Amino acid sequence: MANQQQLLKQALQTLKDHHVRVTPQRQIILTYLVTHHNHPSVDTIFNALATQLPNLSMATVYNTLNLLVDLGVVIELPNDNGGLRYDFYGRPHYHVICENCGKITDVFAPDFPQIERQLNQEAADQTGYLITSNHVEVYGLCPECQQKLHIDPKRQNWTSNGQKPLS
Amino acid sequence: MANQQQLLKQALQTLKDHHVRVTPQRQIILTYLVTHHNHPSVDTIFNALATQLPNLSMATVYNTLNLLVDLGVVIELPNDNGGLRYDFYGRPHYHVICENCGKITDVFAPDFPQIERQLNQEAADQTGYLITSNHVEVYGLCPECQQKLHIDPKRQNWTSNGQKPLS
DNA sequence: CTTCTAGTTTAGAACGGTTATTAACTGCTA
DNA sequence: TAGCAGTTAATAACCGTTCTAAACTAGAAG
16 A cells, blocks of 8 residues: 555654664564554564564564654553553544453544644643643443443443452 | 542442442542542552551552442553552543653643543444543643753653663 | 351462563664 | 664563452341
């Protein structure tokens, strides 16, 4: 897809702009993120690239992802197991996360950039912080899990995690 | 403060409504959360209650907090070290988090409930999820750290974390 | 008020995702 | 093309969180 090529090129340029070296590992990880929107975990990325880079180290994946997050090229999402998952941030969007199966789905809302600006502005005005970024996530049950759990959309009295079940 | 008494009472009633036992540990942890808005970590809470409950176990603090989060009485916030911090959710608000010192500050915006509804609605419409909650966080530099780091509000080219500094 | 039991707490071991360490390696600039 | 600052690999260490099993108890039932 031509668009993906361009997004990759932009991202690589961002690295150069910050005087960060463009290594094969970084290129391949970036390419993976541009071409996959599975919101992968570190482990998923590591395993997916095992054939292309047989000597790839976990630490390199962690380092590269942290680097890309710092550069704003990639964003970090909470995993249901307390771990993290990643997403190439090509177009402004936020995420819905299923509390039962952990699936993450993108939400592209036309007015989201404006909402972001409003949240940032109000935060800056009230607190004096110099705002750099924000996170928006919505939680719920995906359609599949609603079926699986026979949830009546009227009621919503389930729960998850915790040492003991809630009731 | 009379208002705090009432918030505590409401929270305890929520436990009863869900047939969850009101134990001394749960009451004391809840009281701590109602009366402190430090956005404490598990460790902070544990240490603060050490004198009141000498035999308190870490696991109990974890269990209680997870329970309260499930009940919607308390919300979970990301810590700068990858850990978690907690906040009693008495009135709708979101948070600004300092990327340098980790401080968390509340933002009470009059239109925040409406923004939440809008985010939830758009997510539900687009994805078919049954929405239960959401998280909104803004990141930046607190006023103190801006001074400490001599940041010119015009530029914003610092970074944090990662195995190696960025440049 | 007493009994009973499912739910809760405790203490500590275990787990697992992330970071730190250090030696070998290599993009990139001059 | 040489040289080095930045990067990677492999693995050990770290530490926040969860698990386990035995002791305990809040609250329902009689």
